Amino acid sequence: MILPSHDAAARDGQHEPDFRVLLPRYTVAPIRQVGRRLLMALLVMVATVFIVYADRGGYHDNADGSVDFLDAVYYSTVTLSTTGYGDIVPHSDSARLSNILLVTPLRVLFLIILVGTTLEVLTERTREQWRLTRWRSALRDHTVVVGFGTKGRSAVQTLCAAAGGTVREKQRIIVVDPNPKVVESATAHGYAGVIGDATRSDVLTRAEVQKARQIIVATQRDDTAVLVTLTARQLNRTAKIVAAVREEENAPLLRQSGADAVITSASAAGRLLGLSVLSPSAGTVMEDLIQQGSGLDIVERPVVKAEVGRGVRDTDDLVVSVLRGHRLLGYDDPEASPLKATDRLITIVRARPPAEG
Numbered sequence: 001m002i003l004p005s006h007d008a009a010a011r012d013g014q015h016e017p018d019f020r021v022l023l024p025r026y027t028v029a030p031i032r033q034v035g036r037r038l039l040m041a042l043l044v045m046v047a048t049v050f051i052v053y054a055d056r057g058g059y060h061d062n063a064d065g066s067v068d069f070l071d072a073v074y075y076s077t078v079t080l081s082t083t084g085y086g087d088i089v090p091h092s093d094s095a096r097l098s099n100i101l102l103v104t105p106l107r108v109l110f111l112i113i114l115v116g117t118t119l120e121v122l123t124e125r126t127r128e129q130w131r132l133t134r135w136r137s138a139l140r141d142h143t144v145v146v147g148f149g150t151k152g153r154s155a156v157q158t159l160c161a162a163a164g165g166t167v168r169e170k171q172r173i174i175v176v177d178p179n180p181k182v183v184e185s186a187t188a189h190g191y192a193g194v195i196g197d198a199t200r201s202d203v204l205t206r207a208e209v210q211k212a213r214q215i216i217v218a219t220q221r222d223d224t225a226v227l228v229t230l231t232a233r234q235l236n237r238t239a240k241i242v243a244a245v246r247e248e249e250n251a252p253l254l255r256q257s258g259a260d261a262v263i264t265s266a267s268a269a270g271r272l273l274g275l276s277v278l279s280p281s282a283g284t285v286m287e288d289l290i291q292q293g294s295g296l297d298i299v300e301r302p303v304v305k306a307e308v309g310r311g312v313r314d315t316d317d318l319v320v321s322v323l324r325g326h327r328l329l330g331y332d333d334p335e336a337s338p339l340k341a342t343d344r345l346i347t348i349v350r351a352r353p354p355a356e357g
């Protein structure tokens with residue numbers, strides 16, 4: 001199989017966008033943002049009116065000489081807006097001092113509120129850079145998912161369901177995809193995302209793949225999956241890489257590229273279809289087993305102390321395989337029993353209810 005160059009891969013994807021990192025954010029509705037700022041501006045106005053009216057004797061109105069409540073509101077309005085017609089002026093020392101120490105800071109605060117949107121735009125990049133720096137410093141042993149199509153979404157859902165569906169587990173997943181809309185959809189669900197071509201090492205570095213514990217390659221094309229796996233393995237020699245391919249003939253190439261496990265999506269779907277034809281109930285059970293978080297789940301767990309030295313059939317769970325080192329032994333394999341402390345069991349258990357928070 002001839003692998004395309006980066007330029008060819010970019011043409012297949014229509015264009016190669018500049019990579020960006022998107023962290024999950026929880027936005028406030030625009031109407032609420034406007035309402036909040038209007039309320040703050042109103043509070044500043046009320047405070048200014050109160051200050052002026054409380055010391056109304058220290059102000060002089062060129063029209064009638066005295067200042068009433070309406071004059072206090074009028075003076076506060078033109079003062080906060082920096083209009084300053086000069087028809088009402090503070091003439092006592094206390095009024096001038098309150099203008100210096102109280103009214104002037106309130107005027108500055110009022111102007112900040114009015115131009116808050118502009119200031120927010122100016123500070124957004126600094127705030128986002130600070131979030132990225134803090135996020136990178138705390139990120140390790142996470143999961144990088146390359147490709148957020150049907151396969152990638154299903155893989156992420158399974159990981160979260162296995163962890164109880166907690167927000168903390170979502171924060172440990174980073175999605176990499178060249179489509180900005182796909183990454184924005186991922187961040188809307190609480191995952192961090194990187195926009196870019198994952199065959200490039202600088203894009204995977206943005207996803208901190210060098211510190212990842214596991215990498216899921218779920219691209220649309222098999223040749224892209226090979227390039228991503230090669231790049232990821234060069235950046236991280238110890239991470240567990242699981243890749244999906246469409247054609248079974250490409251599976252050996254993925255393993256040679258550094259994948260620890262390769263799933264052939266077309267063959268797996270075909271086998272499930274055939275099983276469902278032969279036995280619809282068996283097909284339903286198999287589909288339930290691979291759907292984490294409902295009905296029955298397949299889980300891997302260590303051997304507990306009470307199970308050491310016992311047979312596979314003597315455990316409380318339904319054991320289907322025993323993982324001993326790099327060997328996978330069937331439940332009926334004579335070498336599987338007795339169990340050792342270093343073994344890991346592949347069992348079928350009842351699904352746990354999702355955790356909250």
